Amino acid sequence: MSFLKHKFFKPLKNIFILILVAFAVWMLFFDANSWIIHHELNTDIKDLEDEKEYYKKEIEKDNRAIKKLSTEDGLEKFAREEYYMKRENEEIFIIEYEDSLKTKK
Structure with a gap:
C-alpha cells in the first residue's frame, strides 16, 4: 500500500476521477x-465513397x-480494329512487331 502514497496515484483516490476514467475506457x-x-x-464509408467515384468515372467512360x-x-x-472485318474486294494486312506480341515467358 505504500505505492498508493506516491503523488502520481493521489488523484486515483478520488471516486469521481475513478468513475470518469472507467467511463472513458x-x-x-x-x-x-x-x-x-x-x-x-x-474507413468503410471512405472506401465505399472512393469505389462510388471510381464507378461513376467508369460509367462516364462507357x-x-x-x-x-x-x-x-x-x-x-x-469492327475493323477489334474483329479485323473488311469490306468486299478489300484486303487487310496485319503487321505485328516483336515487342507488341503477347508471348508467354
Whole structure:
C-alpha cells in the first residue's frame, strides 16, 4: 500500500476521477458505439465513397464509348480494329512487331 502514497496515484483516490476514467475506457473500447467501431465504420464509408467515384468515372467512360459506337463510322472503326472485318474486294494486312506480341515467358 505504500505505492498508493506516491503523488502520481493521489488523484486515483478520488471516486469521481475513478468513475470518469472507467467511463472513458468503457466508451472508447467496450461499448457498442465505441471509438474503435466508429473508426472502422468511417474507413468503410471512405472506401465505399472512393469505389462510388471510381464507378461513376467508369460509367462516364462507357457512355462515351457507347456514343462513339452509336455512329456508323464508329461502329465500322471498332469492327475493323477489334474483329479485323473488311469490306468486299478489300484486303487487310496485319503487321505485328516483336515487342507488341503477347508471348508467354
